[in-house]
Amino acid sequence: MSGTITFDFHNTLVECDPWFQIEIRTLVSDVLRYWNDLGEIDVPADLLPSADAEYRKLRLAIHGHGHELPADRAVRMILERIGYPLPWDAIDIALDSIMRAAMETATPVEGAQAAVNRLANEGVRLGVVSSAVHHDFLIWSLDRFDMADAFDQVITSASCGFYKSRPEIYWSALDQLGADSSHALHIGDSLRFDVGGASQAGMRTAWYQRPDARDTPTPERMPDLIVPSLVNAAPLLLSTLERS
Template structure:
């Protein structure tokens, strides 16, 4: 069935950090008078990612509260500072890194985003965003010049609901006036995006721009590497 609406996740789906998380951390550290080798920072990123994943698995409801969301990210970057031997200023530096990622200049859309979303809209399909993100998301999307490409932007902290809670998917659909069964959700996270969308009857599409432990058979849904594949998956190819 041709969808009436297609929703997208943001991180690792629509946007990527610019020039990279490690580079931004290095710049901020330099502002505070600390020199850190980029390679050293990058070597600690798996530890930072593990901190996030542990927190996410323990209780993902932090995504529904602005203060809780920021505290998790400050905790991640504080850990990085501490491992670099910068403990005294860690919370302040970490907050500065978090603030940086609220700026449009610290993000870039993937090259395939604009062509794919434009093609959907030209085909008469509504588009939207459903993301576990803080309240800066809408202004971030606007600042990147993508505001006119989406009919609705739903961030978890803004509405007090997070993926995979079925209610956030229902809310997004209601804002566009479509039934969940008439919509598709594209995202990179099996738990948040695939399971959440499927729970309300939306068609999930898993995008894996980089390597992932989730194999197509495990995902039990359409799996793509880039948005170039999306029209075919949605049955929009002539």
């Protein structure tokens, strides 16, 4: 069949809270800790809280205006701001090591692998759309959990330059997938960023209502489909896509 389905990554395909906390809170201080623990630099104790505070300010600003910075550029910016710059190669080495260590704690969401592979076998074009500053973490994780081959494209805020607070990230995904928004569906666990963002881009939406979900749909963020589990979700996603 024709049609396109895009998936959110965190808590929709893969669960990895340590990675998520690095992405949103401790990215810069973790880079400093990496080299400090190796004995390559001597980081003053008061610098780590400053790094976290400045990075958090940056993340909140990005949430607001929607223009993303990839991990290496964000780290470099904050390190320069707090007066402790590191070379680009040192930043990249630390980031890859930190992210690979975090990946060891990752687990696939129950039912995700089967749903993704079923949809791919049905001929649906698949993509991942995620607000993530370290693009390669997604590639590594999808490969680890045998989902990489099912996806035609992986689009992150780092790779396209837009956070999920803007529809441009979805338009970028549709463009890269060669898809039309009227024949595309996005599924994710966030009513604000997945349902709201993809709806703004003209896509149909499915809300993965996780057991710990606290939000409820509103007229502005009303999904076309609600699934409480990804187990056996593929037929529901297909039928919703076919209505588009």
